[in-house]
Amino acid sequence: MKSFKTLIAAAVLGISSVFSMNAQKAELAVSYGAYTQMDATDMKDGWDHVNNAWGALNAGLNFRVARNLWIGPSYTFSSTTTKGPHHSNIAYHAVMLNGRYHYYSNSIVSLYGKLGLGVEFSYMQPRGGDSYTKSYCAFQIVPLGAQVDINRQWAMFGELGFGAQGLVQVGFKLKF
Numbered sequence: 001m002k003s004f005k006t007l008i009a010a011a012v013l014g015i016s017s018v019f020s021m022n023a024q025k026a027e028l029a030v031s032y033g034a035y036t037q038m039d040a041t042d043m044k045d046g047w048d049h050v051n052n053a054w055g056a057l058n059a060g061l062n063f064r065v066a067r068n069l070w071i072g073p074s075y076t077f078s079s080t081t082t083k084g085p086h087h088s089n090i091a092y093h094a095v096m097l098n099g100r101y102h103y104y105s106n107s108i109v110s111l112y113g114k115l116g117l118g119v120e121f122s123y124m125q126p127r128g129g130d131s132y133t134k135s136y137c138a139f140q141i142v143p144l145g146a147q148v149d150i151n152r153q154w155a156m157f158g159e160l161g162f163g164a165q166g167l168v169q170v171g172f173k174l175k176f
Helices: 003-020
Strands: 026-034 056-066 067-079 089-105 109-126 132-150 152-165 170-174
Touching: 026 067, 026 152, 056 089, 067 109, 089 132, 109 152
Parallel strands: none
Antiparallel strands: 026 056, 026 170, 056 067, 067 089, 089 109, 109 132, 132 152, 152 170
């Protein structure tokens, strides 16, 4: 058991040192996404009469680990309510690790694909009852993303895909 723990620690240390050596750039991304995974799938603990959420606010920190590859964590927030006499609230919190690969670039635009995987916490707030949290698998699949640099520090982007961050996502990136 001790050798297994040592092996895992060595693997984590090796991977993190490779990422830190190759991390040449970083960026902060903020965006709005419409029609999320939480609306399309039952991430509501079976509650009935749930309204569609207003969308999702997303924030992520990405690190360049190779020429065309970016990896980083993200956080997503969304919320909704229920219809009827027992008006209740649900708050969605998703934390994911995302990978993005740029497959085409020219002087104007860069096209990329993105995958994200993590966990989503549905904070259930029933009227007249105790609040509780349910967790679900969160994901984001983006076959088509486009980024346009505004200047050396700022870029705007749009993505078409499906998952916790939204079916259609638009936002800005601050590069540092």
